[in-house]
Amino acid sequence: MTLFIWIIILGFLQSATQLSINFLGLFAIFAGLKKGPLWGLFIGIFIGSFAEILSSQAPGLNLMLYSGVGLAAGIIKQKIYYREGVAMEFLFSFFGMLFFYLAYFAFTKTTQAGVLFTIIFSSIISPLFFKLIDTNTASIA
Amino acid sequence: MIKPEKNLPIIVVLIFIAAIVLSSQIFSSEFRIKTLDIFRIPLKIISGSVYALRDVAEFREKQMENKLLRENIANLEKELLNLKEAALENERLRKLLDFRESGRSKFVPALVIARDPAGLNDTVIIDRGKKDKIEKGMIVISGSGLAGRVIETGWRISRVLLITDYDSTFSGITERTRDEGALSGNMRAGLTMKYLDLGCDVKKGDKIITSGLYGVFEKGILIGEVVSLDSDSTGLYMNAVIKPNVDIRKLEEVLVVR
Numbered sequence: 001m002t003l004f005i006w007i008i009i010l011g012f013l014q015s016a017t018q019l020s021i022n023f024l025g026l027f028a029i030f031a032g033l034k035k036g037p038l039w040g041l042f043i044g045i046f047i048g049s050f051a052e053i054l055s056s057q058a059p060g061l062n063l064m065l066y067s068g069v070g071l072a073a074g075i076i077k078q079k080i081y082y083r084e085g086v087a088m089e090f091l092f093s094f095f096g097m098l099f100f101y102l103a104y105f106a107f108t109k110t111t112q113a114g115v116l117f118t119i120i121f122s123s124i125i126s127p128l129f130f131k132l133i134d135t136n137t138a139s140i141a
Numbered sequence: 142m143i144k145p146e147k148n149l150p151i152i153v154v155l156i157f158i159a160a161i162v163l164s165s166q167i168f169s170s171e172f173r174i175k176t177l178d179i180f181r182i183p184l185k186i187i188s189g190s191v192y193a194l195r196d197v198a199e200f201r202e203k204q205m206e207n208k209l210l211r212e213n214i215a216n217l218e219k220e221l222l223n224l225k226e227a228a229l230e231n232e233r234l235r236k237l238l239d240f241r242e243s244g245r246s247k248f249v250p251a252l253v254i255a256r257d258p259a260g261l262n263d264t265v266i267i268d269r270g271k272k273d274k275i276e277k278g279m280i281v282i283s284g285s286g287l288a289g290r291v292i293e294t295g296w297r298i299s300r301v302l303l304i305t306d307y308d309s310t311f312s313g314i315t316e317r318t319r320d321e322g323a324l325s326g327n328m329r330a331g332l333t334m335k336y337l338d339l340g341c342d343v344k345k346g347d348k349i350i351t352s353g354l355y356g357v358f359e360k361g362i363l364i365g366e367v368v369s370l371d372s373d374s375t376g377l378y379m380n381a382v383i384k385p386n387v388d389i390r391k392l393e394e395v396l397v398v399r
């Protein structure tokens with residue numbers, strides 16, 4: 001429950017401030033990475049549904065992107081040798097975000113200039129963000 | 142008995158497909174705007190707090206800006222006097238020619254309370270809606286020029302498509318030479334003005350205004366200025382990169398033209 005409240009609060013904050021950090025994307029990666037692919041998918045669906053309301057994109061696009069990122073993070077973690085640590089969290093966030101924006105580009109054939117900064121900033125902040133969310137949402141799963 | 146571990150890929154694919162199919166049915170334009178109406182208050186609180194914090198951080202800058210604006214007011218007041226004279230003269234001449242006054246526009250001030258969370262498109266949510274007689278298609282301006290147009294309206298909330306969004310296409314003309322072109326949004330890169338004649342006299346720094354054609358925007362609203370010019374890939378036309386006069390990234394308050 002706490003995780004969902006966090007998602008809504010940070011989603012509103014991200015929507016109101018236009019920060020160069022994709023908190024919602026990080027949430028999806030966090031869920032896949034820490035709780036497994038199914039949780040990644042479910043949390044991704046919730047985040048995607050929430051983003052659908054705030055966005056004017058074609059219906060289903062946000063949901064597909066966020067749930068896809070959450071699911072992919074969970075599956076890849078299971079398939080490769082994963083060791084807990086800042087570097088791994090950074091790499092997962094970086095490639096997760098890259099996957100998110102590349103998939104968006106593949107579907108819409110459009111992108112925006114600040115995407116690279118968003119990917120980098122989000123990845124840099126991810127270890128700290130994951131730690132913060134992990135301690136606050138220990139009850140999940 | 143179904144073993145979740147064994148059938149995980151099938152379950153995942155099914156959930157994924159079902160979620161996407163359902164979402165495309167549920168998240169209609171009307172559903173989204175109605176849900177946003179519910180979120181209006183938390184969004185307004187968060188955006189209001191962020192703007193207040195930003196104002197505190199920019200206090201010194203604002204102080205300087207205030208000083209400059211006061212000086213500008215003095216100059217504008219002088220100009221206003223001249224304009225009032227011209228308006229009176231205009232009115233007299235209109236009466237002589239029996240012209241009918243067109244309906245004057247009303248401006249509804251609105252606060253930008255949200256944007257696309259992932260920044261994937263240039264739309265904003267404003268805190269005015271049908272309750273304030275805001276309708277789809279109405280023009281949204283900022284202090285310095287055209288910002289966009291209303292594309293969805295809820296009871297107390299509306300969604301505005303900014304001029305820099307990829308889906309924003311309209312016609313514009315250069316203020317000086319009256320050359321016409323098609324403008325389209327290019328997100329953070331501003332706008333692109335296409336199909337300008339090869340022999341046109343458009344220069345860097347020229348102001349671009351709305352042409353009023355095709356009924357998208359009223360004529361004469363300032364859009365921005367030419368940053369660079371180049372011939373297009375076919376070599377038949379010129380393309381110009383336009384920097385919008387309105388800082389789309391810092392849009393906080395807007396006016397809806399009713």
